[in-house]
Amino acid sequence: xxxxxxxxxxxxxxxxxxxxxxxxxxxxxxxxxxxxxxxxxxxxxxxxxxxxxxxxxxxxxxxxxxxxxxxxxxxxxxxxxxxxxxxxxxxxxxxxxxxxxxxxxxxxxxxxxxxxxxxxxxxxxxxxxxxxxxxxxxxxxxxxxxxxxxxxxxxxxxxxxxxxxxxxxxxxxxxxxxxxxxxxxxxxxxxxxxxxxxxxxxxxxxxxxxxxxxxxxxxxxxxxxxxxxxxxxxxxxxxxxxxxxxxxxxxxxxxxxxxxxxxxxxxxxxxxxxxxxxxxxxxxxxxxxxxxxxxxxxxxxxxxxxxxxxxxxxxxxxxxxxxxxxxxxxxxxxxxxxxxxxxxxxx
Numbered sequence: 234x235x236x237x238x239x240x241x242x243x244x245x246x247x248x249x250x251x252x253x254x255x256x257x258x259x260x261x262x263x264x265x266x267x268x269x270x271x272x273x274x275x276x277x278x279x280x281x282x283x284x285x286x287x288x289x290x291x292x293x294x295x296x297x298x299x300x301x302x303x304x305x306x307x308x309x310x311x312x313x314x315x316x317x318x319x320x321x322x323x324x325x326x327x328x329x330x331x332x333x334x335x336x337x338x339x340x341x342x343x344x345x346x347x348x349x350x351x352x353x354x355x356x357x358x359x360x361x362x363x364x365x366x367x368x369x370x371x372x373x374x375x376x377x378x379x380x381x382x383x384x385x386x387x388x389x390x391x392x393x394x395x396x397x398x399x400x401x402x403x404x405x406x407x408x409x410x411x412x413x414x415x416x417x418x419x420x421x422x423x424x425x426x427x428x429x430x431x432x433x434x435x436x437x438x439x440x441x442x443x444x445x446x447x448x449x450x451x452x453x454x455x456x457x458x459x460x461x462x463x464x465x466x467x468x469x470x471x472x473x474x475x476x477x478x479x480x481x482x483x484x485x486x487x488x489x490x491x492x493x494x495x496x497x498x499x500x501x502x503x504x505x506x507x508x509x510x511x512x513x514x515x516x517x518x519x520x521x522x523x524x525x526x527x528x529x530x531x532x533x534x535x536x537x538x539x540x541x542x543x544x545x546x547x548x549x550x551x552x553x554x555x556x557x558x559x560x561x562x563x564x565x566x567x568x569x570x571x572x573x574x575x576x577x578x579x580x
Contacts, residue, residue, distance in 0.1 A: 234256055234257065234258055234259055234294070235256065235257040235280065235291065235292065235293050235294075235386060235416070236256050236290075236291070236292040237253065237254055237255055237256070237257075237276075237280065237289070237290075237291055238254050238289055238290045238291075238292075239252050239253075239254055239288065239289040239290065240252070240253050240254065240276065240279060240286055240288075240289035240290075240291065241253075241286065241287045241288045241289050242272075242275050242276075242279060242284070242286055242287050242440075243287045248440060249272050249275045249440055250272045250275050250276050250279070250440045251272075251439070251440040251441045252289070252441075253276065253437070253440070253441065253442045254442070255435055255442060255445050257386065257416050257418050258416065259385075259416055260412055260413070260414075260415070260416055261412070261416055261417075261432045261433065262408060262409070262412055262416075262417045262418075262419075262430050262431045262432050263416070263417070263418040263419075263431065263432065263433050263434070263435065264418075264419065264420070264421070264427035264430075264431035264433070264434040264435070265277065265418055265419065265420040265434075265435050265437070266420070266421075266424070266427060266434055266435065266436045266437070266538060267420075267436060267437040267438055267542070268438060268542055270439075271437045271438050271439060271440070271542075272437055272439070272440040273390075273420045273437060274313075274314060274390055274420070275440075276437070277311075277313075277388050277390050277418070277420065278313070279291065280298075280309070280388060280418070281306070281309055281311040281313075281388050282298050282302055282305060282306045282309070283311065283313070285299075286299070291305070292305075293305040293306075293308050293309065293386070294308050294385065296308070307335075307336075307382070307384070308384055308385045308386055309384050309385075309386045309387075309388060310378075310379035310380055310381070310382065310384035310386070310387045310388070310415075311379055311387075311388045312375050312376050312378075312379040312387075312388070312389045312390060312392055313375075313390050314390040314391045314394065316371050316372055316374065316375025316376075317375060317378070318363045318371055318374055318375055318378075319363060320362065320363050320364030321362065321363075321364060322362070322363055323359065323360055323361060323362055323363070324350070324355055324358055324359045324360070324361060324363060324366075324374055325346060325350070325359040325360065327363060327374065327378070328346045328349065328350065328374070328377060328378060328381065329342055329343075329346055331378040331381050332345055332346055332381050332382070335381050335382035336382070337381060337382055345381055345382075345383075346381070348380075349377040349378075349380045349381055350377060352377070352380065352407065353373040353374070353376050353377040353380075353407070354373065354403070355370060355373050355374055355377060358370055367395075368394075368395035369395045369396045369397060369400055371395070372392070372393075372394060372395050372396060373400075376389070376392060376404070376407075383414075384415070385415060385416065386415065386416045386417075386418070387411060387415050387416070387417045387418070387419075388418050388419070389408075389417065389418070389419035389420075390419070390420050391419075391420060391421060391422070392404060392408070392419055392421075393405075393421065393423070393426065401426070405426065405429055405430050408430050409430055424534050424535050424538060427448075427534065428448055428534050431448065432447065433445065433446060433447050433448075434446070434447075434448060434451065434534075436451075436537075436538060436541050436542070438541070438542040443541040443542065444537075444541055448534055451534065451537045452531065452534065452536075452537060454537075459501075459502050459506045459529050459530060459531060460486065460499055460500065460501055460502070460529070460530040461499070461500040461502055461506070461509075461510055461513065461527065461528075461529055461530075462497055462498070462499055462500075462526075462527065462528050462529070462530060463476075463497065463498045463500065463513070463517075463524060463526070463527045464491065464495065464496070464497045464498075464524070464525040464526035464527070465495070465496060465498060465517065465522050465523065465524055465525065466493075466494055466495045466522070466523050466525060467494060467522045467523070468494065469488055469494075469496055471520075472496075472498065472517070472522060473485055473488065473498070475516050475517060475520050475522070476498060476500055476513055476516070476517070478516070479509065479512045479513050479516050480509075480512065481502060481503060481504040481505070481508065481509035481512065482500055482501075482502065482503075482509065482513070483500075483501040483502060483503040484500075484501050485498055485499070485500055485501075486499040486500065486501050487499050495525065497526075499530075500513070506529065510527070510529070514527070
Protein backbone atom coordinates (compact mmCIF):
# COMPACT_ATOMS: atom_id res chain seq x y z
CA UNK A 234 0.00 0.00 0.00
CA UNK A 235 1.04 3.59 -0.67
CA UNK A 236 -0.24 6.13 1.85
CA UNK A 237 -0.31 9.83 1.01
CA UNK A 238 -0.86 12.13 4.01
CA UNK A 239 -1.40 15.90 3.81
CA UNK A 240 0.67 16.18 0.64
CA UNK A 241 1.38 19.80 -0.33
CA UNK A 242 3.50 21.35 -3.07
CA UNK A 243 4.44 25.00 -3.60
CA UNK A 244 6.31 26.38 -6.60
CA UNK A 245 7.58 29.51 -4.89
CA UNK A 246 4.34 31.11 -3.66
CA UNK A 247 2.29 29.13 -6.12
CA UNK A 248 0.22 26.39 -4.42
CA UNK A 249 -0.01 23.44 -6.83
CA UNK A 250 -1.16 20.68 -4.46
CA UNK A 251 -3.10 21.57 -1.33
CA UNK A 252 -2.96 19.15 1.61
CA UNK A 253 -4.31 16.01 -0.08
CA UNK A 254 -4.54 12.51 1.40
CA UNK A 255 -5.48 9.13 -0.09
CA UNK A 256 -4.19 5.56 -0.36
CA UNK A 257 -3.28 3.22 -3.20
CA UNK A 258 -4.30 -0.27 -2.18
CA UNK A 259 -2.62 -3.52 -3.15
CA UNK A 260 -3.71 -4.99 -6.48
CA UNK A 261 -6.05 -2.21 -7.49
CA UNK A 262 -6.28 0.17 -10.43
CA UNK A 263 -6.73 3.74 -9.24
CA UNK A 264 -7.74 6.41 -11.74
CA UNK A 265 -6.54 9.98 -11.26
CA UNK A 266 -8.85 12.55 -12.81
CA UNK A 267 -8.83 16.32 -13.05
CA UNK A 268 -8.91 19.18 -15.56
CA UNK A 269 -5.72 20.65 -17.01
CA UNK A 270 -3.76 22.39 -14.29
CA UNK A 271 -5.45 20.47 -11.46
CA UNK A 272 -2.17 19.19 -9.99
CA UNK A 273 -2.32 15.60 -11.28
CA UNK A 274 1.16 15.40 -12.77
CA UNK A 275 2.69 17.25 -9.82
CA UNK A 276 1.11 14.74 -7.42
CA UNK A 277 2.25 11.75 -9.46
CA UNK A 278 5.77 13.15 -9.70
CA UNK A 279 5.91 13.46 -5.92
CA UNK A 280 4.60 9.93 -5.36
CA UNK A 281 7.25 8.62 -7.74
CA UNK A 282 9.95 10.53 -5.88
CA UNK A 283 10.73 12.66 -8.89
CA UNK A 284 9.73 15.93 -7.18
CA UNK A 285 10.25 16.84 -3.52
CA UNK A 286 7.14 17.74 -1.54
CA UNK A 287 6.78 21.02 0.36
CA UNK A 288 5.19 19.16 3.26
CA UNK A 289 3.31 15.96 3.99
CA UNK A 290 4.29 12.31 3.90
CA UNK A 291 4.40 9.52 1.32
CA UNK A 292 4.83 5.98 2.64
CA UNK A 293 5.52 3.15 0.18
CA UNK A 294 5.23 -0.33 1.72
CA UNK A 295 6.50 1.02 5.02
CA UNK A 296 9.23 3.19 3.46
CA UNK A 297 9.05 6.96 3.94
CA UNK A 298 10.02 8.34 0.54
CA UNK A 299 11.72 11.36 2.19
CA UNK A 300 13.79 9.30 4.64
CA UNK A 301 14.51 6.11 2.67
CA UNK A 302 14.03 7.17 -0.97
CA UNK A 303 15.99 4.29 -2.52
CA UNK A 304 13.88 1.62 -0.77
CA UNK A 305 10.64 3.43 -1.65
CA UNK A 306 11.51 4.08 -5.30
CA UNK A 307 12.53 0.44 -5.78
CA UNK A 308 8.84 -0.43 -5.36
CA UNK A 309 7.68 2.03 -8.04
CA UNK A 310 7.70 1.97 -11.84
CA UNK A 311 7.00 5.35 -13.40
CA UNK A 312 5.89 6.44 -16.85
CA UNK A 313 5.68 10.26 -17.00
CA UNK A 314 3.52 12.06 -19.55
CA UNK A 315 6.56 12.50 -21.82
CA UNK A 316 8.32 9.10 -21.99
CA UNK A 317 11.89 9.34 -20.61
CA UNK A 318 13.55 7.72 -23.62
CA UNK A 319 16.96 8.38 -25.17
CA UNK A 320 16.33 8.97 -28.91
CA UNK A 321 19.84 7.97 -30.05
CA UNK A 322 19.70 4.54 -28.40
CA UNK A 323 18.17 1.40 -29.83
CA UNK A 324 15.15 0.04 -27.99
CA UNK A 325 16.90 -3.02 -26.52
CA UNK A 326 19.96 -0.94 -25.59
CA UNK A 327 17.82 1.60 -23.79
CA UNK A 328 15.91 -1.07 -21.85
CA UNK A 329 19.14 -2.82 -20.82
CA UNK A 330 20.46 0.55 -19.66
CA UNK A 331 17.29 1.15 -17.61
CA UNK A 332 17.54 -2.34 -16.12
CA UNK A 333 21.03 -1.43 -14.92
CA UNK A 334 19.80 1.82 -13.41
CA UNK A 335 17.18 -0.17 -11.52
CA UNK A 336 19.83 -2.58 -10.22
CA UNK A 337 18.28 -5.60 -11.90
CA UNK A 338 20.83 -8.43 -11.39
CA UNK A 339 23.02 -8.95 -14.48
CA UNK A 340 21.91 -12.58 -14.71
CA UNK A 341 18.26 -11.50 -15.01
CA UNK A 342 18.54 -8.40 -17.22
CA UNK A 343 18.25 -10.13 -20.59
CA UNK A 344 15.24 -12.12 -19.42
CA UNK A 345 13.47 -9.07 -18.00
CA UNK A 346 14.17 -6.93 -21.07
CA UNK A 347 12.78 -9.63 -23.34
CA UNK A 348 9.74 -10.00 -21.08
CA UNK A 349 8.83 -6.28 -21.06
CA UNK A 350 9.42 -5.98 -24.83
CA UNK A 351 7.09 -8.89 -25.42
CA UNK A 352 4.52 -7.55 -22.96
CA UNK A 353 4.41 -4.13 -24.63
CA UNK A 354 4.82 -5.58 -28.13
CA UNK A 355 7.98 -3.71 -29.08
CA UNK A 356 10.12 -6.78 -29.81
CA UNK A 357 9.78 -6.19 -33.55
CA UNK A 358 11.41 -2.74 -33.23
CA UNK A 359 14.07 -3.62 -30.65
CA UNK A 360 16.95 -2.92 -33.07
CA UNK A 361 15.62 0.46 -34.25
CA UNK A 362 16.72 3.83 -32.94
CA UNK A 363 14.09 5.27 -30.64
CA UNK A 364 14.13 8.62 -32.47
CA UNK A 365 12.87 6.84 -35.60
CA UNK A 366 9.85 5.31 -33.84
CA UNK A 367 6.31 6.64 -33.96
CA UNK A 368 4.92 8.46 -30.94
CA UNK A 369 2.87 5.39 -30.07
CA UNK A 370 5.91 3.11 -30.05
CA UNK A 371 7.89 5.60 -27.96
CA UNK A 372 5.04 5.50 -25.45
CA UNK A 373 5.22 1.71 -25.37
CA UNK A 374 8.98 1.76 -24.84
CA UNK A 375 8.49 4.18 -21.92
CA UNK A 376 5.86 1.86 -20.48
CA UNK A 377 8.25 -1.09 -20.87
CA UNK A 378 10.97 0.64 -18.81
CA UNK A 379 8.43 1.25 -16.03
CA UNK A 380 7.87 -2.51 -15.78
CA UNK A 381 11.56 -3.32 -15.41
CA UNK A 382 12.54 -4.47 -11.94
CA UNK A 383 9.05 -5.89 -11.34
CA UNK A 384 7.85 -2.95 -9.16
CA UNK A 385 4.84 -3.44 -6.92
CA UNK A 386 3.36 -0.09 -7.96
CA UNK A 387 3.06 1.41 -11.44
CA UNK A 388 2.43 5.13 -11.89
CA UNK A 389 1.30 5.96 -15.42
CA UNK A 390 0.71 9.54 -16.52
CA UNK A 391 -1.48 9.52 -19.67
CA UNK A 392 -0.25 6.06 -20.80
CA UNK A 393 -2.36 5.97 -23.98
CA UNK A 394 -1.37 9.36 -25.41
CA UNK A 395 -0.40 8.99 -29.06
CA UNK A 396 -1.76 5.46 -29.44
CA UNK A 397 -4.23 4.47 -32.14
CA UNK A 398 -7.59 2.93 -31.09
CA UNK A 399 -6.33 -0.65 -31.38
CA UNK A 400 -3.26 0.14 -29.30
CA UNK A 401 -5.42 1.85 -26.67
CA UNK A 402 -7.47 -1.33 -26.30
CA UNK A 403 -4.27 -3.38 -26.01
CA UNK A 404 -2.84 -1.10 -23.31
CA UNK A 405 -6.13 -1.29 -21.37
CA UNK A 406 -5.87 -5.08 -21.42
CA UNK A 407 -2.25 -4.89 -20.27
CA UNK A 408 -3.25 -2.65 -17.35
CA UNK A 409 -6.02 -5.07 -16.35
CA UNK A 410 -3.59 -8.00 -16.46
CA UNK A 411 -1.00 -6.08 -14.43
CA UNK A 412 -3.50 -5.79 -11.58
CA UNK A 413 -2.84 -9.44 -10.74
CA UNK A 414 0.68 -8.66 -9.55
CA UNK A 415 0.80 -4.85 -9.30
CA UNK A 416 -1.14 -1.81 -8.18
CA UNK A 417 -1.64 0.79 -10.89
CA UNK A 418 -2.37 4.50 -10.59
CA UNK A 419 -2.87 6.34 -13.85
CA UNK A 420 -4.23 9.61 -15.11
CA UNK A 421 -6.16 10.11 -18.30
CA UNK A 422 -8.31 12.77 -19.93
CA UNK A 423 -10.44 10.01 -21.49
CA UNK A 424 -13.19 9.35 -18.95
CA UNK A 425 -14.41 6.24 -20.78
CA UNK A 426 -10.92 4.82 -20.37
CA UNK A 427 -11.00 5.40 -16.61
CA UNK A 428 -14.48 3.85 -16.41
CA UNK A 429 -13.34 0.79 -18.35
CA UNK A 430 -10.44 -0.25 -16.14
CA UNK A 431 -10.44 1.47 -12.72
CA UNK A 432 -11.56 0.09 -9.37
CA UNK A 433 -11.57 3.54 -7.74
CA UNK A 434 -11.01 7.11 -8.85
CA UNK A 435 -9.52 10.21 -7.25
CA UNK A 436 -10.94 13.44 -8.67
CA UNK A 437 -8.73 16.48 -8.10
CA UNK A 438 -9.24 20.15 -8.94
CA UNK A 439 -7.03 23.17 -8.16
CA UNK A 440 -4.77 20.93 -6.11
CA UNK A 441 -7.56 19.65 -3.86
CA UNK A 442 -9.20 16.22 -3.75
CA UNK A 443 -12.90 16.51 -4.61
CA UNK A 444 -13.82 12.82 -4.35
CA UNK A 445 -12.34 9.37 -3.75
CA UNK A 446 -14.60 6.39 -4.40
CA UNK A 447 -15.63 3.67 -6.81
CA UNK A 448 -17.20 4.86 -10.06
CA UNK A 449 -20.44 3.08 -9.14
CA UNK A 450 -20.70 4.88 -5.80
CA UNK A 451 -19.89 8.26 -7.33
CA UNK A 452 -22.58 7.83 -9.97
CA UNK A 453 -25.09 6.65 -7.35
CA UNK A 454 -24.39 9.70 -5.17
CA UNK A 455 -25.96 11.92 -7.84
CA UNK A 456 -29.15 9.86 -8.19
CA UNK A 457 -31.22 12.56 -6.46
CA UNK A 458 -30.81 14.80 -9.53
CA UNK A 459 -31.93 12.49 -12.30
CA UNK A 460 -33.64 13.34 -15.56
CA UNK A 461 -36.74 11.41 -16.59
CA UNK A 462 -37.60 10.89 -20.27
CA UNK A 463 -41.32 10.28 -20.92
CA UNK A 464 -42.82 9.73 -24.37
CA UNK A 465 -46.50 10.72 -24.30
CA UNK A 466 -49.28 11.16 -26.86
CA UNK A 467 -51.47 14.20 -26.26
CA UNK A 468 -51.70 17.96 -26.02
CA UNK A 469 -48.22 19.30 -25.21
CA UNK A 470 -49.35 22.25 -23.07
CA UNK A 471 -51.81 20.22 -20.99
CA UNK A 472 -49.32 17.40 -20.40
CA UNK A 473 -46.64 19.90 -19.41
CA UNK A 474 -49.00 21.40 -16.82
CA UNK A 475 -49.82 17.98 -15.37
CA UNK A 476 -46.13 17.05 -15.04
CA UNK A 477 -45.10 20.43 -13.62
CA UNK A 478 -47.74 20.19 -10.86
CA UNK A 479 -46.24 16.94 -9.49
CA UNK A 480 -44.34 17.40 -6.23
CA UNK A 481 -40.62 16.75 -6.75
CA UNK A 482 -40.52 17.90 -10.37
CA UNK A 483 -37.84 20.55 -10.63
CA UNK A 484 -38.58 21.61 -14.20
CA UNK A 485 -39.27 20.36 -17.71
CA UNK A 486 -35.92 20.76 -19.43
CA UNK A 487 -37.24 20.39 -22.96
CA UNK A 488 -39.96 18.84 -25.07
CA UNK A 489 -38.76 16.94 -28.14
CA UNK A 490 -41.33 16.27 -30.92
CA UNK A 491 -41.50 12.71 -32.25
CA UNK A 492 -44.51 12.37 -34.55
CA UNK A 493 -47.85 14.12 -34.67
CA UNK A 494 -48.97 14.78 -31.09
CA UNK A 495 -46.31 12.46 -29.62
CA UNK A 496 -43.50 14.20 -27.69
CA UNK A 497 -40.67 13.25 -25.37
CA UNK A 498 -40.60 15.27 -22.16
CA UNK A 499 -37.22 15.57 -20.39
CA UNK A 500 -38.05 16.22 -16.75
CA UNK A 501 -35.51 17.18 -14.05
CA UNK A 502 -36.31 15.59 -10.69
CA UNK A 503 -35.40 16.80 -7.21
CA UNK A 504 -35.69 14.14 -4.52
CA UNK A 505 -36.55 10.44 -4.44
CA UNK A 506 -36.52 9.61 -8.15
CA UNK A 507 -38.58 6.39 -7.87
CA UNK A 508 -41.29 8.09 -5.83
CA UNK A 509 -41.48 11.12 -8.14
CA UNK A 510 -41.59 8.93 -11.25
CA UNK A 511 -44.54 6.97 -9.81
CA UNK A 512 -46.34 10.21 -8.95
CA UNK A 513 -45.86 11.51 -12.52
CA UNK A 514 -47.18 8.27 -14.01
CA UNK A 515 -50.19 8.28 -11.69
CA UNK A 516 -51.00 11.90 -12.59
CA UNK A 517 -50.75 11.22 -16.34
CA UNK A 518 -52.88 8.06 -16.15
CA UNK A 519 -55.46 9.89 -14.01
CA UNK A 520 -55.75 12.48 -16.79
CA UNK A 521 -56.13 9.72 -19.43
CA UNK A 522 -52.77 10.23 -21.14
CA UNK A 523 -51.01 7.24 -22.69
CA UNK A 524 -47.38 6.75 -21.68
CA UNK A 525 -45.58 5.19 -24.65
CA UNK A 526 -42.11 5.01 -23.09
CA UNK A 527 -40.39 6.07 -19.89
CA UNK A 528 -36.75 5.80 -18.83
CA UNK A 529 -34.33 7.54 -16.52
CA UNK A 530 -31.10 9.23 -17.58
CA UNK A 531 -28.66 8.12 -14.92
CA UNK A 532 -25.55 10.22 -14.30
CA UNK A 533 -22.30 8.79 -15.64
CA UNK A 534 -18.70 9.52 -14.65
CA UNK A 535 -18.61 12.53 -16.97
CA UNK A 536 -21.63 14.11 -15.25
CA UNK A 537 -20.11 13.46 -11.82
CA UNK A 538 -16.75 14.86 -12.93
CA UNK A 539 -18.24 18.09 -14.30
CA UNK A 540 -20.32 18.70 -11.17
CA UNK A 541 -17.45 18.02 -8.78
CA UNK A 542 -14.89 20.24 -10.49
CA UNK A 543 -17.40 23.09 -10.59
CA UNK A 544 -17.84 22.97 -6.82
CA UNK A 545 -15.92 25.71 -4.98
CA UNK A 546 -12.55 24.74 -3.52
CA UNK A 547 -11.09 25.86 -0.19
CA UNK A 548 -9.03 28.54 -1.89
CA UNK A 549 -12.14 29.82 -3.70
CA UNK A 550 -13.92 30.08 -0.34
CA UNK A 551 -10.93 31.94 1.12
CA UNK A 552 -10.95 34.34 -1.81
CA UNK A 553 -14.66 35.02 -1.32
CA UNK A 554 -14.09 35.62 2.39
CA UNK A 555 -11.29 38.09 1.73
CA UNK A 556 -13.43 39.84 -0.88
CA UNK A 557 -16.28 40.17 1.62
CA UNK A 558 -13.87 41.66 4.15
CA UNK A 559 -12.78 44.27 1.63
CA UNK A 560 -9.36 42.91 0.69
CA UNK A 561 -7.76 45.11 -1.97
CA UNK A 562 -4.60 45.40 -4.04
CA UNK A 563 -2.68 47.32 -1.36
CA UNK A 564 -2.35 44.03 0.58
CA UNK A 565 -0.93 42.14 -2.39
CA UNK A 566 2.65 42.32 -1.15
CA UNK A 567 1.82 42.01 2.54
CA UNK A 568 3.42 38.80 3.91
CA UNK A 569 0.71 38.65 6.59
CA UNK A 570 -2.03 38.43 3.98
CA UNK A 571 -3.00 34.69 3.91
CA UNK A 572 -4.25 34.88 0.34
CA UNK A 573 -0.77 35.67 -0.95
CA UNK A 574 0.13 31.99 -0.52
CA UNK A 575 -2.94 30.76 -2.36
CA UNK A 576 -2.23 31.04 -6.11
CA UNK A 577 -4.98 31.15 -8.67
CA UNK A 578 -4.13 28.10 -10.75
CA UNK A 579 -1.84 25.12 -11.02
CA UNK A 580 0.84 25.15 -13.70
